[in-house]
Amino acid sequence: MAQHRRRRTTALALGVPLILTAAxxxxxxxxxxxxxxxxAATTAAPxxxxxxxxxxxxxxxxxxxxxxxxxxxxxxxxxxxxDLEKYATASxxxxxxxxxxxxxxxxxxEIKVQSNKTIVGSGTSGQIVGGGFFLxxxxxxVIIRNLTIRDAYQGVWNDKEHDFDAIQMDxxxxxxxxxxxxxxMADGLIxxxxxxxxxxxxxxxxxxxxxxxxxxxxxxxxxxxxxxxxWIRETEQRNPSTDNAAHAHLYNNFxxxxxxxxxxxxxxxxxxxxxxxxxENSYFQGFKNPVIKDSTASIVQKGNTFVGTxxxxxxxxxxxxxxxxxxxxLDKTADVPALLKSGTGPRSxxxxxxxxxxxxxxxxxxxxxxxxxxxYSTVQAAVNAVPANNPSxxxxxxxxxxxxxxxxxxxxxxxxxxxxxxxxxxxxxxxYNNASGTPKPDGSxxxxxxxxxxxxxxxxxxxxxxxxISNDFDEASHQDIAGQAVALRTAADKVFLDGVIVSGDQDxxxxxxxxxxxxxxxxxxxxxxxxxxxxxxxxxxxxxDKSVITLKKRWNGTSAxxxxxxxxxxxxxxxLIANSTVNGDVSSASFxxxxxxxxxxxxxxxxxxxxxxxxxSGAIKSTPxxxxxxFSWKDDRFAEYKNTGAxxxxxxxxxxxxxxxxxxxxxxxxxxxxxxxxxx
Numbered sequence: 001m002a003q004h005r006r007r008r009t010t011a012l013a014l015g016v017p018l019i020l021t022a023a024x025x026x027x028x029x030x031x032x033x034x035x036x037x038x039x040a041a042t043t044a045a046p047x048x049x050x051x052x053x054x055x056x057x058x059x060x061x062x063x064x065x066x067x068x069x070x071x072x073x074x075x076x077x078x079x080x081x082x083d084l085e086k087y088a089t090a091s092x093x094x095x096x097x098x099x100x101x102x103x104x105x106x107x108x109x110e111i112k113v114q115s116n117k118t119i120v121g122s123g124t125s126g127q128i129v130g131g132g133f134f135l136x137x138x139x140x141x142v143i144i145r146n147l148t149i150r151d152a153y154q155g156v157w158n159d160k161e162h163d164f165d166a167i168q169m170d171x172x173x174x175x176x177x178x179x180x181x182x183x184x185m186a187d188g189l190i191x192x193x194x195x196x197x198x199x200x201x202x203x204x205x206x207x208x209x210x211x212x213x214x215x216x217x218x219x220x221x222x223x224x225x226x227x228x229x230x231w232i233r234e235t236e237q238r239n240p241s242t243d244n245a246a247h248a249h250l251y252n253n254f255x256x257x258x259x260x261x262x263x264x265x266x267x268x269x270x271x272x273x274x275x276x277x278x279x280e281n282s283y284f285q286g287f288k289n290p291v292i293k294d295s296t297a298s299i300v301q302k303g304n305t306f307v308g309t310x311x312x313x314x315x316x317x318x319x320x321x322x323x324x325x326x327x328x329x330l331d332k333t334a335d336v337p338a339l340l341k342s343g344t345g346p347r348s349x350x351x352x353x354x355x356x357x358x359x360x361x362x363x364x365x366x367x368x369x370x371x372x373x374x375x376y377s378t379v380q381a382a383v384n385a386v387p388a389n390n391p392s393x394x395x396x397x398x399x400x401x402x403x404x405x406x407x408x409x410x411x412x413x414x415x416x417x418x419x420x421x422x423x424x425x426x427x428x429x430x431x432y433n434n435a436s437g438t439p440k441p442d443g444s445x446x447x448x449x450x451x452x453x454x455x456x457x458x459x460x461x462x463x464x465x466x467x468x469i470s471n472d473f474d475e476a477s478h479q480d481i482a483g484q485a486v487a488l489r490t491a492a493d494k495v496f497l498d499g500v501i502v503s504g505d506q507d508x509x510x511x512x513x514x515x516x517x518x519x520x521x522x523x524x525x526x527x528x529x530x531x532x533x534x535x536x537x538x539x540x541x542x543x544x545d546k547s548v549i550t551l552k553k554r555w556n557g558t559s560a561x562x563x564x565x566x567x568x569x570x571x572x573x574x575x576l577i578a579n580s581t582v583n584g585d586v587s588s589a590s591f592x593x594x595x596x597x598x599x600x601x602x603x604x605x606x607x608x609x610x611x612x613x614x615x616x617s618g619a620i621k622s623t624p625x626x627x628x629x630x631f632s633w634k635d636d637r638f639a640e641y642k643n644t645g646a647x648x649x650x651x652x653x654x655x656x657x658x659x660x661x662x663x664x665x666x667x668x669x670x671x672x673x674x675x676x677x678x679x680x
Contacts, residue, residue: 018166018206022130026176027236032223035572035596036249036523036629039572045652046285047654051068051069051071051118051143051145052066052067052068052071053066053067053068053143053174053176053178053199053200053224054202054326054328055073055200055202055225055226055249055326055327055328055474056177056197056198056199056200056224056225056229056247056249056325057174057175057198057199057200057226057335058200058326059198059224059325059326061173061198061252062140062173062174062197062198063643064134064140064141064173064174064198064599066389066456067141067142067143067174067175067176067198067200068141068143068151068176069095069116069117069118069141069142069143069176070092070093070094070095070096070116070117070118070143071093071095071118072092072093072116073092073094073095073116073463074092074093074094074095075094075095075097076094076095076096076097076098077097077099077122078097078098078099078100078102079098079099079100079102079506080100080102081102081103081104081105083279084096084098084102084119085111085627086132087114087117088111088112088113088114088117088119088133089111089112089114089116090114092116093115093116093117093443094116094117094118094121095118096117096118096119096120097120097121097126097163097596097604098121098122098125098126098127098128098543099122099125099126100122100125100126100127101125101127101129102127102128102129103129103130103132103261104129104131104132104152105130107131107152107154107164108130108131108152108154108162108163108164109130109131109133109187109223110131110132110133110164110165111131111132111133111134111136112134112136113133113134113135113139113142113144114139115138115140115141115142115439116140116141116142117141117142117143118142118143118367119133119142119143119145119147120143120144120145120147121145121146121147121148121180121346122344123347123348124144124146124148124346124347124348124608126146126346127147127148127149127150128147128148128149128150128497130152130164130168131149131152131164132149132152132165132166132167132168132185133167133168133169134165134167134168134170135147135164135167135170135175135196136170136171136172136455137170137171137172137194138172138173139169139172140170140173140174140175141174142172142174142175142176142293143175143178144167144175144176144177144178144180145176145178145179145180146176146178146179146180146182146346146347146566147181147346148181148182148183148345148346149166149167149181149182149183149185150166150181150182150183150184150185151183151184151185151458151644152164152166152184152185152186152272153184153185153186154186154674155390156186157210158210158505159186159210160311160543162187163187163529164184164185164186164187165185165187165188165189165190165191166180166182166185166188166189166190167182167189167190167191167248167589168188168190168191168193169192169193169194169196169199170193170194170196170518171193171195171196171218172193172196172199173196173197173198173199174199175196175198175199175200176199176200176202177190177199177200177201177202177204178200178201178202178203178204178503179202179203179204179344179346179347179363180204180210180346180353181205181207181345181346182203182204182205182206182207182346183205183206183207183208184207184208184209184289185209187211187214187390188209188212188213188214188238189209189211189213189235190212190213190214190240191213191214191215191217191531192213192214192215192216192223192225193214193215193216193218194217194218195218195220195222195223195368196223196225197222197224197225197246198221198224199224199225199226200225200226200228201213201225201226201227201228201230201383202227202228202229202230202344203228203229203230203340203343203344203345204230204231204344205230205231205233205344205345206230206231206232206233206235206236207231207232207233207235207238208235209235209550210235210236210237210262211235211236211237211238212232212235212237212238212239212240213218213227213232213238213239213240214238214241214243215240215241215242215243215248216241216242216243216245216272216273216275217243217555218243218244218308219242219244219273220244221245221246221273221274221275221421222244222246222296223245223246223247223248224246224247224248224325225242225245225247225248226246226249226250226322226326227240227248227249227250227251227253227428228249228250228252228253228328229252229253229331229339229340229343229514229517230253230254230340230343230344231253231254231256231340231341231344231345232253232254232255232256232257233254233255233257233258234257234258234261234263235263235265236263236264236265236266236628237265237266237267238520239255239265239267239268239269239270239287240269240270241267241270241272242269242270242271242273242275242277242373243272243273243275244272244273244275245275245276245277246276247276247278247320247322247325248271248275248276248277248278248313249277249278249280249322250269250277250279250280250282251278251279251281251282251328251330252280252281252330252331252336252339252340253282253283253336253337253340253594254271254282254283254284254285254337254340254341255282255283255284255285255290255339256285256286256287257285257286257287257288258286258612259286259308260639262290264431265286265287265288265289266288266289267287267288267289267290267292267311267312267489268284268287268288268289268290268291268292269282269290269291269292269299270292271292271293271294271297271299271467272293272294272297273294273296273297273298274297274299275293275294275297275298275444276298276317276318276319276320277293277298277299277300277318277319278300278302278320278321278322278434279299279300279301279302279315280293280301280302280303280304280330281302281303281330281331281333281336282304282305282307282333282568283304283305283307283309283334283337284304284305284306284334284335285307285308285309285337285562286307286308286309286572287306287309287530288309288310288311288459289310289311289312289313290306290309290311290312290313291304291312291314291435292312292313292314292316293314293315293316293317293606294404297316297317298316298318298319299314299316299317299319300315300317300318300319301329301342303333304333305333305336307387315564323425325417329410335392335670338391338392338445339392339649341390342389342391343389343565344390347389348389348412355537356551360549364392364393364395364397365394365396365397366382366385366386366394366396366397367382367393367396367397367398367399367400367421368381368382368396368397368398369397369398369399369408370400370401370403371401372397373399374397375388376567378403378405378439379398379403379405379407379418379430380405380407380408382396383407383408383409383413383416383418383600385471386408386413386416387413388410388413388465389412389413389414390413390414390415390416391415391519391564392415392416393414393417394416394456395417395419396416396417396418397419398418398419398421398425398428398430398467399420399422399428400420400421400422400428400430401427401429401636402431403428403429403430403431404431404432404443405430405432406432406434406453406454406455406456407454407455407456408455408456408458409455409456409457409458409462410458410459411459411460411492411514412459413459414459414460414461415459415460415461415462416459416461416462416463417438417462417463417464417465418455418463418464418467419463419464419465419466419649420465420466420467420468421466423465424466425466425467425468425499425500425501426468426501427467427660428466428467429467429468429469429470430454430455430467430470430472431454431466431468431469431471431472431475431516432454432472432554433470433471433472433474433485434447434451434452434453434454434473434485435447435452435471435473435478435481435482435483435484435485436451436481436482436483436484436507437448437449437481437638437645438452438473438481438487439512446481447495448511448676449482449484449486449507449510450486450489450491450510452471452473452484452485452486452507453471453486453487453488453489453510454469454471454486454487455469455487455488455489455590456472456488456489456491457488457489457490457491457492457495458490458491458492458514458633459492460494460619461492461494461497461589462490462494462500463495463496463497463523464488464496464497464498464500464630465497465498465499465500465679466498466499466500467500467504468500468501468502468503469487469488469500469501470487470502470504470505471485471486471487471503471504471505471508472504473504473505475505475506475555476556478664483505483506483533483555485504485505485506486504486505486507486508486509486510487502487503487504487508487509488502488509488510489510489512490506490510490511490512490520490522490538490540491511491513491514491520492513492514492520493514493518493519493521494521494675494677495511495520495521495522495523495524496523496677496678496679497523497524497525497527498524498525498526498679499525499526499527500524500527500528501527501528502528502529502530503528503529503530503531504530504531504535505532505533505535505552505554505555506531506532506533506534506535507531507534507535507537508529508530508531508534508535508536509529509531509535509536510537510538511536511537511538511539511540511542511604512538512539512540513538514538514541516539516569517569518519519541519572520539520540520541521540521541521543521671521672521673521675522540522541522542522543522589523542523543523545523668523675524542524543524544524545524547525545525546525547526546526547527547527548528547528548528549528550529544529547529548529549529550530550530552531550531551531552531561532551532552532553532554532560532561533554533561533562534562534564534565535561535562535563535597536562536563536564536565536577537565537566537567537597538565538566538567538574539566539567539568539569539572539574539599539605540575541568541572541573541574541671541672542574542575542576542671543576543671543672544575544576544577544578544580545576545578545579545580545668546578546579546580547580547581548580548581548582548583549561549563549577549580549581549582549583550583550584551582551583551585551586551590551591551617551619552584552585552586553585553586559587559590559591559619560588560590560591561590561591561592561604562591562592562593562594562595562626563577563582563591563592563593563622564577564593564594564595564596564609564626565594565595565596565597565607565628566596566597566608566609567596567597567598567599567602567605567607568605568606568608568637569606570604570605570606570608571606572606572608573608573670574607574608574610574637574666575594575608575609576609576610576612576666576671577609577610577611577612577614578610578611578612578613578614578667578668579612579613579614580614580615581614581615581617582616582617582619582620582645582647583615583617583619584617584619584638586619587619587620588618588619589617589618589620589621590621591619591620591621592620592621592624592625592626593609593611593616593620593624593638593640594609594623594624594625594633594638595626595627595628595633596627596628596629596631596632596633596635596636596638597628597629598629598631601629603631605636606636606637607636607637607638608636608637608638609637609638609639609640610637610638610639610640610658610666611639611641611643612640612641612642612643612658612663612666613641613642614643615643615644615645616643616645616646616647616648617646617647618645618646618647619647620647620648621647622649622655623654623655624640624649624655625638625654625655638656639656639657639658639666640655640656640657640658641657641658641662641663641666642663647678
């Protein structure tokens with residue numbers, strides 16, 4: 001039996017999905033075409049090109065120090081079968097970026113990958129159709145990552161004639177298969193055969209196949225394999241079948257047999273021959289015979305969950321302690337289905353930032369304190385530590401203080417909460433003073449309106465609470481540039497603002513969407529918005545509910561302004577102010593409720609603001625809507641319903657009021673649709 005040695009360095013953090021870089025697609029740093037770029041020895045390679053495996057693939061053995069693929073070679077981008085085969089079969093190390101859909105010819109072709117290779121999909125565009133990869137005897141140090149490998153199926157479900165696998169190994173060692181989508185092949189999806197060993201299979205989606213994953217085909221008890229965070233669904237057998245494995249460590253996998261489909265499971269995890277298997281914190285849904293073993297095999301089960309399963313569920317014998325060989329962290333079993341549904345398969349961009357991911361994975365709460373008593377001293381540093389494409393909530397708890405910084409939550413970091421930990425929303429303040437026209441520090445020009453934001457949120461399912469977000473641009477001292485100075489910009493869906501103050505002058509709160517055609521919903525409650533000109537504006541579907549809108553004098557002491565400037569796309573909901581209060585120390589009848597912003601002169605837009613069940617101070621004009629940039633408010637959607645206070649008024653041609661019947665279709669729930677905001 002092979003002798004094992006502990007790794008000398010710590011492997012990637014386990015229990016968290018693949019860390020995604022914020023810098024965009026996988027082709028970063030890769031020259032077009034198929035010519036190699038400068039070698040890693042002379043040019044710093046992107047982080048994803050230097051990634052190393054976890055699990056048994058990280059163990060030093062057989063003369064190989066872990067699994068790092070083509071890290072020491074050149075990076076090439078391929079878009080044709082000829083180029084893919086050229087570099088995958090070469091004797092030199094390569095990082096091979098697959099940047100297109102490549103169809104195998106003939107069907108069933110398996111490229112014979114040689115040692116020291118990383119084959120990685122560029123974003124989600126790397127696809128192999130009608131064939132796969134073969135790793136023969138002695139091939140080692142190979143990474144296959146972020147690819148879709150699919151559709152070699154030949155029309156026979158239990159195909160005994162065609163051996164068209166997605167990935168097959170016969171006697172290979174130190175192999176990492178990670179974040180792939182493998183489906184609908186002619187035989188199996190993964191075969192680890194003939195004493196292949198030191199293999200890790202992680203964060204893959206395996207589906208639509210008779211045989212998912214086979215291990216063994218030899219009487220020797222040699223194979224060491226780690227299988228974690230894989231979603232195996234709609235497969236009949238070999239889920240996996242593990243024959244004569246010396247050490248098989250399976251954890252945090254999700255096996256799902258969907259009811260009512262034509263594909264029915266015959267068994268789940270199978271320990272055969274002399275296999276010793278440790279099976280931990282995995283989730284079985286609907287599987288028949290979810291865990292079975294031969295009389296000669298061992299299975300030690302710990303912390304698994306079985307829902308709607310039937311038949312054999314077995315354990316027994318003695319196994320081993322995986323932590324003798326490598327470190328790992330288990331996710332909670334109850335979290336596994338959601339975690340894997342969102343985290344398996346190819347990602348839009350990949351990389352490794354082990355330090356940051358370890359910090360973020362260590363706790364669901366990251367702390368920020370200016371005095372150094374937290375994990376981070378700035379809010380942005382904590383955001384940077386959140387794993388990209390994190391599948392679950394990360395709370396950034398910010399201790400009281402004034403944080404003069406710019407904060408951006410990028411689109412690949414969803415489920416982030418930034419919250420103040422003080423007793424009041426006034427205790428924690430994030431503030432900056434950029435405006436439209438402020439020179440950028442790198443000399444590349446000036447900021448625009450959106451770019452001036454103190455806090456910019458581009459990630460879905462964002463929450464902020466118990467803090468102040470402010471832009472304190474001094475308009476009086478800078479009359480040389482425009483006064484648009486955004487405090488908070490959102491360009492995402494399901495943004496929940498609870499118990500916050502958003503403060504500025506002109507263009508305080510920009511509620512935007514990621515693109516004109518995309519939905520972006522924002523729900524603000526128990527909060528304050530402070531400003532004077534168009535200070536709630538944008539194209540999002542936004543609700544200001546149970547909040548206070550505070551009107552503010554302009555830089556020169558005059559009272560004149562506009563609360564909303566929606567730029568809603570046709571067929572979408574715009575801005576809804578409901579159950580709130582509008583007040584402020586400004587002159588009587590000096591503010592409009594809103595005006596239509598046809599951004600860029602786009603006549604196809606259909607701006608909408610509805611103000612309902614809200615107390616309006618005397619600062620609101622008796623004709624509360626007005627035109628903007630040549631567009632009449634009467635051609636768009638502006639209305640009130642049952643407002644009160646000195647600034648409210650009766651229905652007229654200049655003051656449209658919803659009927660009771662119309663109002664039933666303009667409730668908060670109509671704006672939010674299938675989303676019910678809740679603290680998490």
